[in-house]
Structure formats: C-alpha cells, structure tokens
Amino acid sequence: MDDVYARLFAGLSQPNQEAMGLVRRRSKEVLRPVGALERLDEIAVWLAGWQGTSTPSVAAPAALVFAADHGVAAGGVSAYPSSVTAAMFRALQDGAATASVMAAALGVRLVVVDVGVGRPTGDIREQPALSIHRFGECWETGRVAVSELGTTDLLVLGEMGIGNTTAASAVCAALFGGGAELWTGRGTGVDDATLVRKVAAVDEATRRMAVAGPLETLRQVGGAELVAIAGAAYEARTRSIPVLLDGFVVTSACAALEVAAPGAIAHVFAGHCSAEPGHRLLLEKLGLEPILDLGLRLGEGSGALAALPIVGLAARCVTDVATFEEWGITR
C-alpha cells in the first residue's frame, strides 16, 4: 500500500519563501510593537507561503466534509447508532447542521461528500476497514473533491461518521504506539461502559493489524472518510492550498501523511484542539499549535470553521495596517 503511494510524496511543492519573507518583514514594520500579535503574524506568514503572495487573504474559503459509516459502530462504541450518519449528512447538505450554519454565516462554501454513508467499512476489530480497491476510491474521491472546488484560498477539512473517533484512535495508536487507552476518549460523549468497549475495540484493532506503513494503517484501522481526508489534504498540497484542520479524526488522517513523508502536511494549520485527549497529544506529536482551545467536540469541520475568521484577520492585520514608515513615526 505505502509503496504504491510513495512516489506521490516525491517533489512536493514548497511554500513561497519570498512571500513569507515579505509578510514576516511587514509584520515587524506595522503600527504595533514587534511580536505583539505574534501568533497572528505566524498565521499570516503561513498563509502567504502557501498562497504564494505577499498579500495573503481569505476571500474564497471552502470546506469539505467527508461522511461515511464504520463497521465498528456495531460494537457499541458510540452514543449514537450508525443511522445518525445519514441523517446528519442530509442536515449538512440542507443547511440545518452546525457546520452548515457556521459556513453560511462566514461565507464559506461547504461541500459534503458521501464516501460511504450507509455502506459501513469492515469492522476494524476483525478485518481491514477497507479493501485496497476501496482505499483507492476514497483517496481519489478526496483528491477530486479538492480539484472540483475551483479557486480556493483556504480549505477547511471536516468529517461526519458515527464510530470514527474509534477509528482515529486506532490510527494514532498504530502510528505512534502508546496503547489504546492513551488515544481513546469519549468522542460524542460516551458513558463509562461504552468507553471501556471503545478502548477494547481500539486495542483489538491495533493488535489484529500487523506492523504496517501509515497509509496501510489508514486502510486497516481507519475508515473511508479518513482516507478521503488524507487524499484531499494531499491534493491541496499539490495545489498549494493552505488547509485548516478540524478535530481529532481529521488530524489523525493527516498524521498518516506526515508519517508517510515528513513535511507532507506543512501546508496545514490546526484550527482547534478538541476535548478528545488524543487530539491534544496528536497535535503535540505533529508540532501543531491550535488556534482555538475551547474543548469543542463536534466534528463536521466546526472547530476549524470557528477559527477561520481569525485566519482572515491575521492576514488583514499585516496587509492592511499601516507601517511606522507609512505613518511617519520613527521608532
């Protein structure tokens, strides 16, 4: 699996160093003490690098939410039945769900992509989540979803899928070790008994699987939307589109890319840190500092969407604020 995809990671595009340098310099020349908005300046520099311009902006943001069902949900690892995935898929499409409301409020194009709603993956406790064929389909669906967006200057990645924090925990446990308990949290808010089943499921899944490369790990113990997210993040990289990550599931999918080819997700920023303990740990492992840390735990892209206005402001705070020189003040 990983051998097949290895060539994709050769010669990945790099950020525009000149644009980054210009924005970094201007961030030190605008009317405020150097470093007073350091975290925002970093965001502006990152945005400039991937947008390839010294005047970065968030004018055409888009969000992709990938939805799918999980065989492991039959094992009672979630507070909700699998049927909720389909219901929420419709709600997201029809503008009734949280992420659709956020996207509408923010002027973000939201596209919801079905990669297996009502077509659950294999139960990861017993078998690979996806066949090699379906892995390829999901990866391609993720890539195509990005390519069909047209002009996009910031991409939010989100997901919906009952049972998918179990898959994300298994992916992280397999990628980074440390055991099932370390990576498993309460997801949508499961009770103690469900949490015990969830930890056991993650443990079973990772024990069943032989040592494997990161993409094979996604195939074995991940799920359809995780693979699509990885494909989408990869495609965004080839197009130099900066990506804002949502929560644990999205970050775990991208973590597989980073393990596959260190630096592969240099174009991503963490929108937030969720209430999932595994998410905080994962962000640390990836060296990602989240913009928001509000204990959100919804998914759908909601945490990243909540952070999106700050990315836009960060850019404006460099491009639109006057410099000391322009304002005629010597420091």
Place this chain on the structure above:
Amino acid sequence: MDDVYARLFAGLSQPNQEAMGLVRRRSKEVLRPVGALERLDEIAVWLAGWQGTSTPSVAAPAALVFAADHGVAAGGVSAYPSSVTAAMFRALQDGAATASVMAAALGVRLVVVDVGVGRPTGDIREQPALSIHRFGECWETGRVAVSELGTTDLLVLGEMGIGNTTAASAVCAALFGGGAELWTGRGTGVDDATLVRKVAAVDEATRRMAVAGPLETLRQVGGAELVAIAGAAYEARTRSIPVLLDGFVVTSACAALEVAAPGAIAHVFAGHCSAEPGHRLLLEKLGLEPILDLGLRLGEGSGALAALPIVGLAARCVTDVATFEEWGITR
C-alpha cells in the same frame, strides 16, 4: 470616592432568565450531542440574557477605544515614549491601526475616545493619577460614549495609552494584594532593566496609596482611560449591553467595579487572555474564562475583536441549527 458612587450599584439590571433558559434548552435540542460545543453554548446563553431575547445575535457590534497618557511613563516604564499615544490615537481614528483594520474587516463600528492624550495623569509613584474632579469627568465620558453609540448588541472595550499596563498592575496589586512583581509584566515588550523600573513604580504607587476602596484605587493608581472604561462598562450594564473585554488594562478597570459591587460585571465576557501574566491571574480571580488564549499583547481592543466572530457564531449555532425534533430524528 467609593461612597459617592455606591448608590449607582444598587438595583443593577439582571439578565433575562427566561431568554437564557430558552437558549439553554435549545442548545440541548439542536442537531449535535449535548455539550459538544459547550463553551459556545455558554456564550449564546450569556448573550441571550443580556440582549433579553431567545434569538441572540451580533448584528450591531461596536467598539470603544479610550486613549490617554500617563505621568508614570516619564519614569521609563515603557518601551515607547508618551508621544506614541497621540500617534496611535490618530492611526486608530484614521483606520491605519490594527484595531481599526480588524473592526473594518468585521463590520464593527469603532469609536476612539480621547480622555487625556497629551494630558498625562499625575505620576502614580508620587501622587494620585487623577483629581476627584477629573475622575468624575472620565467616568462620565465613558458613560456618555456608550449612550451615544445608539443600538449596540455587543460592545468591545479597548484602550491605548503608553504606560497603562503599569497603572493596571498597580490597580490589581492594590485591589487584590500579592505584591508588585506578581502583577507586573512586560507590556509592549520592555527589556529587563525597564521591567525592574516598572515593578518598582508599581510598588511605589501601591505603597504611597493608603488603603482605599476600588474606585478610589482607580483614581489613585489607575488612569484616565481606566476610569472611562469602568464608566463605559457600568453604562453598558445599565443598558443591558453585553461587553467583550480586551486585555489586562480593560479587565483591571472592570475588576474595580466587581470589587465595588460583586456581580457588577456579570454582563462581561473575556475576549482573550493576553501574554501579561497579571491578566491570566486577574481572569482567574474574576472567574472569567477567556475565548482566545493566543498570547496577544497589543491592546486597542484587538484581542476582543479577534474573539468577536466566535460570539456571533455561538449565537447562530443555537438559533439557526435545526433541532432533532424539527429534523425528525428521535434520539
């Protein structure tokens, strides 16, 4: 001083409990796991209470930035000379400063109010910052600024004034004890030698002053914009306008109100926690949980403005998301 103002705090308006109850209930009925966006739901409930409606929104936000100079700046406690206050005042008015750029991007009316630019307060190391007469003027200016805003559904309070984190530190040390070092940080980014002078100035100011009530403390060791901010926050309370606090200086001014009359700032929310160590401590003392925690340290209202979109989203995520019942799903 405090006796004169005591009557103002009798019979303060309270939030609309019915509106809060309705929003709290709806936040548990919308299409997501209960508590999945708990921090956002709390913001929506708070907004509903002070706006007095079960459909809270941020449609007419405004920001007041109060600017003034400080006599203590002559003591070399800042990285910048007092003249910068006037320059930044003009930049804020003319749309060239960070907060004005943020406000424009967010559709927030920004009003900059001069309460003593180029007219420094007394040096708090040696004398009261303000005469009783000027205290009254500043307090009234703050109140009038709010009353002249017209319809406002969310108010950001910000400030600009070289030397004012020294004043804020002195206010906090006087209000809460603990010593000058505990409350004094690097403000705009002062070097070690300046920090030593700054701590000494805070220490001198608080030692000079006799034990005093919280408003007298603002008069003695605060400053003109701190008093105006307190007056503005008070006026917002009388008008049931929810207030989003910026950083250390704004929060210290409001802390005096809270000490004067516990509950007096129930209508405020902390926009962010700044890099000032005293700010984090102060938020804890006041029981305020900030929305953002990005180590920002600019003032001007910038931290609160960065958090403002999240307040608006929080409201939409309750009012605009469908309920399970509306969507025909049983849980």
